[in-house]
Amino acid sequence: MKRKCIILERSLEYNRAIGVDLAAEEDIVKTLMENAKYRRKLDYVFRKILEQPNMYFDNYKRILLSHKEAITEIRLFPNGDNCRIYCKETTLNGTLHCIIMAVLVEKKKSQKINKAIQQIINRIKYYEYELCE
């Protein structure tokens, strides 16, 4: 069964959108929106992804790339916190390129991809999404 996701922001210039996994929204949206430092950082990352031609930069990187989809991470690290959001880049409704935030890891302990993170990546790799509208 496909997982449900919703769109939070759409680009006005590019065929891109940012969404969230409906099952993880409380973890991701509520945790981040209620903390001003996370909210500010997330807003910066969203705007850079949606408004700039090249969406990959320090705070948004690909960690796994297959032929059509990619697993990416949003790195928030405000003031030393190593907070990351693991996302899946996929195409929704046949055309819209969407970055879906799937798993929040509030305190990633090491720079490397450890066993726990690898498990998250392996899980997200098989996620398939449909838009909930």
Next chain:
Amino acid sequence: MNMNYVNKARQIQEYYKKMMDSRPELEKLESDSYALMASFLSVIEMIQEEKGITRKELASLIKTSPSYLTQVFRGDKPLNFITLAKIQRVLGIRFSVGLKQTKKVSTTRKKAKLEYSTDSY
């Protein structure tokens, strides 16, 4: 689709919109200023890639620390115009200003030219 999912989706979208709209005015302005900064940084990153200049090398060329540049690129510190001018000089580029109208403003000039490109080099 199940109505529960649809309702939940609506609630989240409304919550997100409410949180973004109710931010203090200063936070919204900061967001705009960082988005503006991101436009310059994207071009700088593109030129760095073209010319094969690493961030460390760029920092050394403009006589600043790599960690300062990293903080700027991560959106932790604002990019100031002196740094921008130095980067412009060492990369051999020149930024030009572009405009995009986001909403109608009353103006005495009836036909202001507002369609410039946003190309920056």
